[in-house]
Amino acid sequence: METGKERLVILGAAESGVGTALLGQQQGWEVFVSDGGTIKENFKEDLLRHGIDFEENRHSSDQILNASCIVKSPGISDKMAIVKEVRAAGIEVCSEIEFGFRYKGDSKIIAITGSNGKSTTTKLTYHILKQADYDVAMVGNIGYSFARQIAEHPCKWYVMEVSSFQLDDIHRFRPDVAVLLNITPDHLDRYDYKFENYVASKFRITENQVATDYFIVNKDDKAIQEYLTTHSTHAKKIYFTMDENNKEREGGHISDSRLFIQYDGETLDMSIHDLAIKGKHNQINTMAAGISARIAGIRKEKIRESFVGFEGLEHRLEYVATVRGVEFINDSKATNVNSVWYALESMTKPVILIMGGQDKGNDYSEILELVKEKVKAIVCMGLDNKPIHDSFDDVTETIIDTQNATDAVLAAYSLAENGDVVLLAPACASFDVFKNFEDRGKQFKEAVRNL
Numbered sequence: 001m002e003t004g005k006e007r008l009v010i011l012g013a014a015e016s017g018v019g020t021a022l023l024g025q026q027q028g029w030e031v032f033v034s035d036g037g038t039i040k041e042n043f044k045e046d047l048l049r050h051g052i053d054f055e056e057n058r059h060s061s062d063q064i065l066n067a068s069c070i071v072k073s074p075g076i077s078d079k080m081a082i083v084k085e086v087r088a089a090g091i092e093v094c095s096e097i098e099f100g101f102r103y104k105g106d107s108k109i110i111a112i113t114g115s116n117g118k119s120t121t122t123k124l125t126y127h128i129l130k131q132a133d134y135d136v137a138m139v140g141n142i143g144y145s146f147a148r149q150i151a152e153h154p155c156k157w158y159v160m161e162v163s164s165f166q167l168d169d170i171h172r173f174r175p176d177v178a179v180l181l182n183i184t185p186d187h188l189d190r191y192d193y194k195f196e197n198y199v200a201s202k203f204r205i206t207e208n209q210v211a212t213d214y215f216i217v218n219k220d221d222k223a224i225q226e227y228l229t230t231h232s233t234h235a236k237k238i239y240f241t242m243d244e245n246n247k248e249r250e251g252g253h254i255s256d257s258r259l260f261i262q263y264d265g266e267t268l269d270m271s272i273h274d275l276a277i278k279g280k281h282n283q284i285n286t287m288a289a290g291i292s293a294r295i296a297g298i299r300k301e302k303i304r305e306s307f308v309g310f311e312g313l314e315h316r317l318e319y320v321a322t323v324r325g326v327e328f329i330n331d332s333k334a335t336n337v338n339s340v341w342y343a344l345e346s347m348t349k350p351v352i353l354i355m356g357g358q359d360k361g362n363d364y365s366e367i368l369e370l371v372k373e374k375v376k377a378i379v380c381m382g383l384d385n386k387p388i389h390d391s392f393d394d395v396t397e398t399i400i401d402t403q404n405a406t407d408a409v410l411a412a413y414s415l416a417e418n419g420d421v422v423l424l425a426p427a428c429a430s431f432d433v434f435k436n437f438e439d440r441g442k443q444f445k446e447a448v449r450n451l
Contacts, residue, residue, distance in 0.1 A: 007031075007068050008021075010070070011082065012072065013047070013056070014073060016095075017033060018033070018148070019151065020145070021033050022052075023148070032053050034059050037057060059081075071096055071098075074163055074165035094169050097170065098172065100147040104154075109175040113161075115184040116281065116342060122142050122159055127306055128290075134156070135157060142161045157296065183224055217237055240287035251287075258271055261291055261303070274308055275307050277312045280345060281346065314330075315330055325418030326419075328448045334425040351420070353379070356381045356426055380400065400415070404443075
């Protein structure tokens with residue numbers, strides 16, 4: 001991809017698309033942005049302020065098919081008519097992280113992916129580097145887009161949350177440290193409902209890595225380990241595991257309620273009870289972040305301090321309030337079944353579970369035993385609750401249907417007793433009723449505060 005007045009066309013004008021437009025213009029491209037919907041005001045202002053040509057509420061073939069390169073926003077599926085036209089025309093298509101990578105200079109990248117936990121792990125890794133006074137930015141699915149950060153405030157280090165959609169259109173993108181937390185069925189509608197396609201997409205994070213790079217991998221994840229039996233990586237693999245009998249000379253493991261991270265001849269050893277974020281899933285996230293930070297050159301004492309002082313993410317097992325002895329937890333970010341498994345696994349009180357939304361072909365069987373063991377009642381919150389009823393009517397005595405956050409919270413509160421916990425862990429996307437999972441979480445919290 002050469003610079004000059006070649007034509008860069010960007011499909012989608014949200015954070016990644018507008019970030020790409022700014023970087024493309026800065027690097028001398030003729031830039032055009034096309035969005036099939038209405039462009040949000042803040043993004044439109046960015047484009048107008050920089051004099052970048054754009055269209056909204058349509059995709060004009062004549063403006064798009066004369067591109068030298070097309071950057072497709074991660075939310076745009078290959079099944080869309082305009083993308084099919086672009087592919088048929090043989091125009092190069094790349095993702096925003098790929099485009100940004102080509103202008104990153106000699107900066108270093110820690111890229112984190114997985115079906116669950118990637119936002120928390122990204123934020124924790126960034127927190128450690130920031131506390132160690134590194135010149136670092138948090139980019140990708142969390143924070144600014146990678147391309148915008150390079151255009152407006154380039155750094156020496158980037159900690160990046162990466163989705164499978166972003167990895168689908170990479171060509172040369174190569175992180176210095178790649179982290180793969182776990183792989184469970186998610187977004188299968190984008191992968192022809194074939195789990196193996198989704199797994200392959202996640203593994204693209206390491207496909208361009210070389211022997212001097214690092215690939216940090218969950219040794220306990222069945223899908224990851226199965227894939228590694230038939231596929232190799234050039235990077236140095238470092239494992240983390242919850243199984244003390246499975247530990248390696250280098251990596252992370254948990255033993256007797258203590259967390260160990262071994263790297264470069266040093267061992268970080270601390271009690272899991274001293275970690276700021278709780279639950280087994282967060283021990284996994286913490287090990288991955290800690291190993292990444294050690295590879296980045298940060299001393300174990302500084303990492304330990306960061307583990308103790310870290311504040312978790314909003315909408316991720318976030319304590320909201322206790323009302324007359326009933327605790328309310330917001331895990332709106334639990335948009336797939338495996339996330340709900342982790343949430344329920346960390347609960348120690350009887351649960352009233354609020355779930356539902358836009359079902360992505362969920363298989364609820366993996367949480368049936370936990371629901372039997374821990375859940376007193378389910379409150380559905382969505383337009384189509386049939387999949388939840390089909391899965392849990394024989395398991396849970398009480399299932400109530402609601403269609404908004406206020407009614408769901410009121411129903412859950414009426415079912416709860418002193419000492420119970422009301423857990424919002426939807427297992428579904430939010431787009432049937434809410435703008436996004438943040439909107440869902442905020443409405444849930446507001447409804448709790450109004451009790």
